[in-house]
Amino acid sequence: MRYLCLLIGEPGIEGPVPGTPEFAQMLSDYESATRAMAADGALVDSGPLQPPSSAATLRVRDGRPVVTDGPFAELKEQIGGYYVLECADLDEALRRAATIPAARYGAIEVRPLMVMPDRA
Amino acid sequence: MTSQAEIVFRREWGRAVAVVTRLTGDLGLAEDAVQEAFASAVGRWASAPLPSDPSGWLITVAKNHAMDRLRREARRSGKEQAAMLMLSQCDPDPPPGRIADDQLRLIFACCHPALDPGTRVALTLRTLCGLSTAEIARLFLVSEATLAQRLVRAKRKIRAAGIPFRIPADDELPGRIGGVLRVVYLVFTEGHQASTGSRVVRGELCDEAVRLARLLAGLCPEDPEVLGLLALLLLTDARRCARAGDRLVLLAEQDRSSWDHVKIDEGTRVLDRAARLRRPGPYQLQAAIAACHAAAAEPSTTDWAEIAALYAALARHEPSPVVHANRAVAVAMAEGPAAGLAILDELREDSQGGRWHLLHACRADLLRRLGRTAEAGDAYRAALALDPPPAEREFLSGRLAELDC
Secondary structure, three states: OEEEEEEEEOOOOOOOOOOOHHHHHHHHHHHHHHHHHHHOOOEEEEEEOOOHHHOEEEEEEOOEEEEEEOOOOOOOOOEEEEEEEEOOOHHHHHHHHOOOOHHHHEEEEEEEOOOOHHHO | OOHHHHHHHHHHHHHHHHHHHHHHOOHHHHHHHHHHHHHHHHHHHHHOOOOOOHHHHHHHHHHHHHHHHHHHHHHHHOOHHHHHHHHHOOOOOOOHHHHHHHHHHHHHHHOOOOOOHHHHHHHHHHHOOOOOHHHHHHHOOOOHHHHHHHHHHHHHHHHHHOOOOOOOOOOOHHHHHHHHHHHHHHHHHHHHHOOOOOOOOOHHHHHHHHHHHHHHHHHOOOOHHHHHHHHHHHHHHOOHHHHEOOOEOOHHHOOHHHOOHHHHHHHHHHHHHHHHOOOOOHHHHHHHHHHHHHHOOOHHHOOHHHHHHHHHHHHHHOOOHHHHHHHHHHHHHHHOHHHHHHHHHHHHHOHHHHOOHHHHHHHHHHHHHOOOHHHHHHHHHHHHHOOOOHHHHHHHHHHHHHHOO
8 A cells, every 4th residue: 555654843852953063863763763664665756845845836717727835724734745555554754754854843743645456 | 144144243343354354355355254253143942052163154145145245346347367376375274263263354454543543433433343223323412324324335445545453563563553452442341331321331342442452462472562452351340240230339339259369360360460461551550459359358458558649640540530530539438538629629729520420420429538527518519410321320419319418
């Protein structure tokens, strides 16, 4: 099964500040976690996101695109990155997600991707 | 349902569902298949003697129903090969240890932290204990349709999210076992205190909880809290017959000769094993309290000072009004009603404690013993106003009437 892991920042919890040894440690933790998932064949895709201020939000209404500035307003917490993992079950996905540093500074939503019948 | 079939049903439901879930990987399908197997059994066993191995018969019939359905579905979707592979992996006669493992797999799926906490208990009662949706709906005070909907949603989530039917690996167990113990404890409490219905104790729920605790103790023989829970359930359940006749009978007034000494001995042995591991925890402390009561041949020989100390230790793990109130009762027994009352009065300030009927019931009892009759009457009335379960309501009304105020 495939799982989307959304890395979510929680308001009020500050992660390490760039330039500090803690920040360097976090980067190296990301690298080793990602490398381990790739080595096991579990990593489908992953990546950090630019900050929410860089986002544009699109809606198509009456056949015409309507673009607004900024992220989708109802999203309370900001999404900082994602992983798509191929795992045997939810427990494996949770175990792997626990190795991602974002779990320590915020939260990770682990959600299964729907399997489309023609691709099964 | 004939009573013979009903007895087998209670005993075998969880085992059959567990085995068929392992074979098919689908809890919903397994439940339907076991239901069908029991329906066949009712027709067959009403007119003929029970098969020599009713359990094996039921599992085989349920398996056949499940396989028939898988085959039909496979034919429709052209996946016959996959179905045939699954069929070939079926062992006709699972050994007893295998069935216990299947049940453990199912427990860990039903108590998975990704499921809503309330639904975990309901799902466990349905799949492992064989209670009907109607019975569980009554326990949770919701309509049968609401409860059925919750169970359907939980089973759908198990499938959609890929919640595994698997015993967690050794390094995952410590993170998962606590949630499972909690569910088993709640199943037992529901049986022992029966918040709904007219019966004081629902014995079948207590039996099921003890059975599940035994399975877990077999899986984690070195986890002192797992042993602590088993000991707690055994020592508490030993008082079942003495506690509940037509009405609730308080510990001090119970006929101690009717306590189940086989359960007390086993509970005490299990608790000793836990204590030797030297990692105390809330279940062990509660079991130790139950063991103190069990060790007293007469209420007057109860070691209340020890019980008060155990409750104080428990309050450090679980600082809830319930634990503090119990400590207050023990202190009252060890040092006199006034000392206990002081603790209860502090709790009453707490808004959570103030809404809890047993707190007022305890205060009422201590005030009565101190001869403060008018205040005791007010406390009994406060307890009754908070809508206690029927058996307790009757007891409290009786005490209030005796006060004559």
